[in-house]
Amino acid sequence: MQSTVTLRDVAQAAKVSIATASRALAGEGLTSRSTEARLRRIAAELGYRPNALARGLKTRTTRLVGLVVHNLTNASFRVLAEVVQRRLRAEGYQTILCITADDPEQEAEIIATLADQRVDGLIICPTGHNGARLAALDSNGTPVTCVVRRDEMVEMETVLAADPEGAYAGTRHLLELGHRRIGLIVGRRETTSGRERLSGYRRALEEAGIAFDPSLVHAGPYEPETGLAGCRQLLDRADRPTALFVANHESALGVLRGLAERDLLVPDDISLLCYEDMPGFAWQRPAISVVDSGATAMADLAADRLLQRLRPNAAPPAETAREYRIGARLIQRHSCRPVAP
Amino acid sequence: MQSTVTLRDVAQAAKVSIATASRALAGEGLTSRSTEARLRRIAAELGYRPNALARGLKTRTTRLVGLVVHNLTNASFRVLAEVVQRRLRAEGYQTILCITADDPEQEAEIIATLADQRVDGLIICPTGHNGARLAALDSNGTPVTCVVRRDEMVEMETVLAADPEGAYAGTRHLLELGHRRIGLIVGRRETTSGRERLSGYRRALEEAGIAFDPSLVHAGPYEPETGLAGCRQLLDRADRPTALFVANHESALGVLRGLAERDLLVPDDISLLCYEDMPGFAWQRPAISVVDSGATAMADLAADRLLQRLRPNAAPPAETAREYRIGARLIQRHSCRPVAP
DNA sequence: CGATGTCCTGTAATCGTTTGCGGAAGCAAG
DNA sequence: CTTGCTTCCGCAAACGATTACAGGACATCG
Numbered sequence: 001m002q003s004t005v006t007l008r009d010v011a012q013a014a015k016v017s018i019a020t021a022s023r024a025l026a027g028e029g030l031t032s033r034s035t036e037a038r039l040r041r042i043a044a045e046l047g048y049r050p051n052a053l054a055r056g057l058k059t060r061t062t063r064l065v066g067l068v069v070h071n072l073t074n075a076s077f078r079v080l081a082e083v084v085q086r087r088l089r090a091e092g093y094q095t096i097l098c099i100t101a102d103d104p105e106q107e108a109e110i111i112a113t114l115a116d117q118r119v120d121g122l123i124i125c126p127t128g129h130n131g132a133r134l135a136a137l138d139s140n141g142t143p144v145t146c147v148v149r150r151d152e153m154v155e156m157e158t159v160l161a162a163d164p165e166g167a168y169a170g171t172r173h174l175l176e177l178g179h180r181r182i183g184l185i186v187g188r189r190e191t192t193s194g195r196e197r198l199s200g201y202r203r204a205l206e207e208a209g210i211a212f213d214p215s216l217v218h219a220g221p222y223e224p225e226t227g228l229a230g231c232r233q234l235l236d237r238a239d240r241p242t243a244l245f246v247a248n249h250e251s252a253l254g255v256l257r258g259l260a261e262r263d264l265l266v267p268d269d270i271s272l273l274c275y276e277d278m279p280g281f282a283w284q285r286p287a288i289s290v291v292d293s294g295a296t297a298m299a300d301l302a303a304d305r306l307l308q309r310l311r312p313n314a315a316p317p318a319e320t321a322r323e324y325r326i327g328a329r330l331i332q333r334h335s336c337r338p339v340a341p
Numbered sequence: 342m343q344s345t346v347t348l349r350d351v352a353q354a355a356k357v358s359i360a361t362a363s364r365a366l367a368g369e370g371l372t373s374r375s376t377e378a379r380l381r382r383i384a385a386e387l388g389y390r391p392n393a394l395a396r397g398l399k400t401r402t403t404r405l406v407g408l409v410v411h412n413l414t415n416a417s418f419r420v421l422a423e424v425v426q427r428r429l430r431a432e433g434y435q436t437i438l439c440i441t442a443d444d445p446e447q448e449a450e451i452i453a454t455l456a457d458q459r460v461d462g463l464i465i466c467p468t469g470h471n472g473a474r475l476a477a478l479d480s481n482g483t484p485v486t487c488v489v490r491r492d493e494m495v496e497m498e499t500v501l502a503a504d505p506e507g508a509y510a511g512t513r514h515l516l517e518l519g520h521r522r523i524g525l526i527v528g529r530r531e532t533t534s535g536r537e538r539l540s541g542y543r544r545a546l547e548e549a550g551i552a553f554d555p556s557l558v559h560a561g562p563y564e565p566e567t568g569l570a571g572c573r574q575l576l577d578r579a580d581r582p583t584a585l586f587v588a589n590h591e592s593a594l595g596v597l598r599g600l601a602e603r604d605l606l607v608p609d610d611i612s613l614l615c616y617e618d619m620p621g622f623a624w625q626r627p628a629i630s631v632v633d634s635g636a637t638a639m640a641d642l643a644a645d646r647l648l649q650r651l652r653p654n655a656a657p658p659a660e661t662a663r664e665y666r667i668g669a670r671l672i673q674r675h676s677c678r679p680v681a682p
Numbered sequence: 683c684g685a686t687g688t689c690c691t692g693t694a695a696t697c698g699t700t701t702g703c704g705g706a707a708g709c710a711a712g
Numbered sequence: 713c714t715t716g717c718t719t720c721c722g723c724a725a726a727c728g729a730t731t732a733c734a735g736g737a738c739a740t741c742g
Binding site for chain 2: 004049050051052053054056057062064071072073078081082085086089094095096097098099112113114115116117118140224253254256257260261279280283284285
């Protein structure tokens with residue numbers, strides 16, 4: 001195989017100018033039908049493939065978009081990566097996936113590199129410390145869509161889960177089953193999701209006329225260890241909660257372990273409800289009820305929004321700086337049961 | 342913020358030629374110390390960032406590498422994506438992640454687009470139907486490293502799990518605990534891993550003087566459904582196996598479900614050993630023993646190999662076309678028990 | 683003082699495309 | 713035969729960097 005065949009080679013082989021070759025292959029009837037067909041044939045024979053760098057340099061568009069997430073362990077991010085990648089590719093865009101590990105410095109570096117690469121757009125779950133850079137990009141003509149988390153510092157198009165409502169609905173469900181002491185294991189208060197899920201839980205309780213008891217909530221990072229620790233803390237109380245609401249799936253692993261340690265059976269001894277679905281929950285026995293935060297829908301909407309703004313007739317950024325919320329949805333399986341009378 | 346500042350702007354601001362500006366910012370003492378410092382300062386003030394497209398076009402190197410996997414659900418791929426991304430970024434490379442869904446056509450398209458993008462290298466888990474394209478890329482100066490799966494049709498640098506040995510070791514472990522009827526739930530025979538894991542299982546049995554019984558193995562795609570179906574098939578036999586060896590973690594979910602359906606307790610009623618570790622296994626109660634296929638090590642080695650060949654003094658491809666195997670390792674937890682006498 | 687060498691810097695070509703502009707050819711109408 | 717339109721094509725200038733080559737300034741040495 002020869003190294004690389006350029007437009008020049010194609011043009012020479014067809015005895016036309018480079019310009020004509022370019023136009024012929026661009027389609028759009030810029031050349032006569034016959035030359036177009038001929039050029040196409042020759043290009044195919046020679047195995048010509050346009051150089052994306054040169055094209056990008058000239059046209060100022062690369063058909064690359066950056067996707068920036070914290071990790072791939074969390075199911076939401078995984079789904080995000082898969083869905084966004086698929087959706088964008090269907091429209092002719094390549095996805096550059098980058099992982100920040102939730103570290104603002106790495107994020108800053110990634111944003112810069114992506115900008116150097118002249119990506120056409122960006123979907124990002126921001127750490128919250130680089131809002132200015134993102135806003136700069138956005139107003140410079142590179143659309144940025146935030147997802148999963150919001151950057152509080154700056155106005156940008158954002159698609160989020162309806163966490164307050166989701167947590168509210170989950171808590172309501174448990175309340176309606178008659179539970180009064182509901183333990184909550186939730187993310188740190190510094191994160192949007194941590195705060196919002198807590199507030200939904202709290203609102204549901206207060207509406208039901210139950211005083212909010214801070215000692216019933218355990219907050220920590222999204223890790224199994226948090227679940228285990230929370231479980232221990234909550235289960236060692238004299239008035240053990242009759243239900244546990246675990247506000248993310250990483251902690252759920254630890255909770256399951258904690259329950260097993262104490263030989264507590266779900267749902268006989270205690271009810272369990274989780275936030276964010278994952279494959280394991282449906283296959284578990286008993287299958288675990290869940291309020292699904294709608295990761296797929298979020299990913300789809302994020303892709304939609306970005307694609308929308310990537311189209312030639314882009315709306316002015318001011319117009320697009322709004323916030324979308326994806327509704328959460330309760331999936332009842334078999335881990336919750338009415339409290340015994 | 343102005344749109345974009347180019348080298349020309351920096352040069353003008355410093356009243357030098359573009360060439361000097363370029364050299365100054367390149368470092369390496371191509372200019373006098375003073376101009377270098379001055380140019381650096383001005384570039385920083387103006388917020389100059391080199392255009393990766395233009396640079397790539399000229400230097401024929403983009404510091405982009407493609408990473409092509411089947412999905413992100415499988416833990417090996419997830420680890421691969423995270424590790425490779427991190428390792429490459431530490432060396433100044435960006436990773437373009439692409440997902441084939443194990444579909445040769447999508448894979449072909451992805452390879453072509455990546456080539457158009459002029460990636461400097463490629464790490465890919467091949468479907469096995471595009472070996473020619475990959476080989477062409479490789480011999481054209483774009484190093485390609487295959488991982489997890491081999492493309493049987495063509496010689497290329499490949500890093501694989503030591504599946505035959507891993508399956509052998511796992512089976513041995515169960516045999517040493519006294520198990521004689523060991524059910525195997527394994528991938529389809531069309532895949533390398535399916536074949537190799539089966540062969541390791543078989544060899545261990547035969548060495549122990551136990552006849553291989555095809556009715557004890559259930560093969561299917563890497564999905565929970567396979568595990569459930571296999572479980573049902575194997576457990577409904579009169580002479581139920583005393584141990585189950587589940588050769589991938591997706592199926593394990595289904596197996597756990599199948600066991601629960603029949604109220605079989607692990608490890609009291611039946612021993613369970615899985616292939617490929619995942620977070621859930623360690624947290625499960627009882628924690629599940631596993632032969633870890635070494636996904637992290639594979640990812641690291643793949644990154645190492647590619648980086649090696651990316652360095653200026655690249656070895657001739659013929660020299661590098663070898664196969665690396667990552668040793669598997671038995672992790673004993675609490676799901677296997679000696680068979681009752 | 684002139685020759686030579688060392689440093690720096692500028693000029694210009696180049697990477698592979700796209701695209702504005704103008705010219706040639708063809709054809710119909712006057 | 714001139715004029716005026718279309719239609720198709722070529723010339724050449726970008727896009728933003730890197731880099732071979734050459735020239736200018738200055739110091740050193742014979």
